[in-house]
Amino acid sequence: MGRKVVEQRARVTHALEALRHRIGLALGAAGNAHSDAEHELTKLRLEQLVLSVGLDRAGTDSALAEYRGDPAMAAVLSWLESVRSRFYADWADGPDELRRLVASAAPGPAGRPPSEWLGKLGTEDGPASPGLWRIGEASVDGASVGRTPGTTLSFDVAVPLLDESHLSITSVPKTRATVDALVENLLMRVLSTFAPGAVKVHLWDVGQLTAVLPNFYALSRTSAVTVHDPTRLVDLLDELAGHIRRIHTQTMQAGYASLRALREATGKRVEPWRIAVLYGNGEDLAPEHLRDLKRVASGALAAGISLVLVDVPTVLGGSVETISLLDDRRAVTSMTGAGVEVRLDSPLPGGQVANAAARIAEAIVTRQGGPRSFADLLPTEFGQECSARELRTPVGFHEGEPVDVVIGDATPHALIGGPSGSGKTNFLYALLGGLAARYSPDELALYLLDFKEGVSFAGLAPGKKDESWLPHARLVGVNVNTDREFGLALLRFLSDEMRRRSAAAKEFEVTNIAELREADPNGHWPRIVAVIDEFQYLFAERDSVTAMATSLLEDLARRGRSQGIHLILASQDIAGIDAFWGKPAVFEQCTLRIAMPKARRVLAESNQAAVSAPRWHAVVNHESGVAHGNQLAHIPDASGKNTFPVLQRQLWQRYASHGRPRLFDGAVAPRLDELTAFTALAPGSSRPRALVGLSIEVADNAHGVELPAAPGRNLAVLGSSTAEALSVLDAATRSLARQHAPGTAEFVLGCAVDRCLDDVRALGDDLAALGHKAPVVPASELPALIAERAAQLSEADGECYLVLYGVDAVLPALEHKEPGRPSGLDHLRALLKQGPVKGLHVLGWWRGVARLKDTLGFGGTEDIGAWVALDVQGSELAAFCAGQVVHWAPRAGRALFFDRSTHASPEVTVPFHRPEADHA
């Protein structure tokens, strides 16, 4: 064997040994790693086991018995203990810190022992609420937190509630008394923290009708505690949902996400806190209840509403803390985790709770009955509010708390109902007073119309007894019960204003009044509130007024909201509301409902709140009358002495520069000489205008006939009513006289009715005093006069007004005809036909329509361009009204006026009062 071979073998052997060595090393390492891993696994398993029973119990728990004495177990235990003490070393001060924290977050009754507060009235009435409410205490072993072994450290346990969290309590069998004590303790801490009335508690127990938390019985006489019917969970959830909706709207409109944010920003508690305690029985709620409950829970906290659920299995939205009872003293809570047992506070002494509840109830009742007057509705400083977004004012009080009325986007229009004497007018005064004191006349304009007989709004306009007026009022209409046209005129006016506002909004490319005011800061865009008391009169008859009023009201109700035009419709219940059947649009848009005691149909059908409302109260409902929107309010006396009139005077002095309102008083005949339309007349017009009466419209306008040199420009007064005929011709003549310089026009006063002669002469004297030629021609001379004027027609120059009183009286004479010659009637017809273009106009009074027809003959109706009908039936007038059907039943002090050159149909006019008639 050669040396080479030997060397080769030695190399192979060496290599193999090296390989064996490496493999040995690798196997050894793997074995070690394996045993390390197994060791680790055992450790982890033991750890898991220890953790599952708890470190403190590891020494005794049977599940770990087999490992006792196992060094691995000893190592695990010592390791875990070192971890725990390392962890708790940082937390050595934890219990003390917790105690300090609870003391600061749960001050006074929220966290202190009951002996310090139980039975004393709460005082807190500001915007904040304690963050935590104590329920008991818990302990930890001192050794575990780096203290001397064997010591225990205890700390207070508290839960959040108001504005913060809901609470879900789960019992175990035979712990109902403990749960009641826990809930009672919490509620009593809350009720004793706040001023009486600031918290409202709702109790519902699926299994009990009345005996829920019996120590609170005294409070259930007030609205601080309401015990709900076990079979009507839906009512409670509805009520809560209503509060949430209302409060949400209120806070969002003010620009805040929650009631708490609103309170903190304004520094005022605007709403009570509400706590609803629902006792279930551990069984699932009906699906529809569960759905509603979840919906309520998700919006409740932001509305200051907290739920306390006892044995109601559900997963709530929003933040929820839990308390799970272990037995009748101990519980665990999500606040401290499952590892810490809470020793619940002992029950409050029952007798003392009942006494405390009675004291709170008494304080609430005292506040409720406390003297709240009209002055309490008023702000300390007038005119500070802005109406861009809404109008808001308290109108009354509930248990000392102001109850607001809001007129705005969600509640644009209001319906007020109540039987006669129930206080509607008083309510309106409270509302108007509250609004007028808060908003300046630049922010709020009022249009007030009362269809009742009587003068309930008359005091708002200047009167004989009181020269002051309400500066916000632009129009006051009283005694309009027979003038439905005036209601129509108001609606037309509002409708025009709505169009004007919507055109302006379009121009500024905005969609509502708030945006318009922002885009046009120098514009004048007050919110308009139109109050129509006894509005059902508008719909009193089946006629064109009703039809027009309906369509205008519907349009205003639908579109007024965005233009800041609001309707407040008041009525004695049934009569008024009946007027709505068939007009649901108006009814539905009136989402603000005010029901006076015993009002029917104002609220939703199933809502009986008005039936039980006490005297001088109102149910204020911003939810279309649905029960959950009910707010009962005591309305202070706003119409007695030292109430509204005093406020009005103050406002009048403050806003003196805002002009006086237009007063339309249906019971008073207007005076021609007080009318701007008359006093402003002056010579120089080529179209002189003969005024005949006051027009029924919002502006103080007169009806007049223009008498230019054009065919048909004559005026006929029709009917047998002498006083009114005299009034119309008197006003027409006097107004024409003002439009001609002395000597430039002739007024020929032809009087065929003897008993009018004195009046006619008096008029003639007045005209002469003004420098006009105004001869008075008696009946006997009339035929000659007419013949003469007819003959002169071709060469007539200058204006001549032939005012004829009782033309029909001379008809027989005029009809006298000599063969081959024209009769007096022919002359009169000629004057009527050809006169106007020559500057001669006839203003004639015929005491019957038939007589006028006789005068005109066949086809002459066109020569009467305008007429005023007095005590004449509408059916007689068709011929003079382009054949259209005329709806008119004569009524005292009113006439019907038609001018074919300007009117589509006749209009009601109010003849002026002639002072001369008083002396007749």
Ligand SMILES: Nc1ncnc2c1ncn2[C@@H]1O[C@H](COP(=O)(O)OP(=O)(O)OP(=O)(O)O)[C@@H](O)[C@H]1O
């Ligand atoms: N809240 C109140 N406090 C004290 N007195 C009141 C109150 N409300 C109304 N009154 C008084 O009751 C009487 C009737 O009230 P009001 O005129 O407001 O009732 P109404 O419902 O408008 O009745 P009607 O429809 O007959 O006019 C008035 O004398 C008024 O002063």
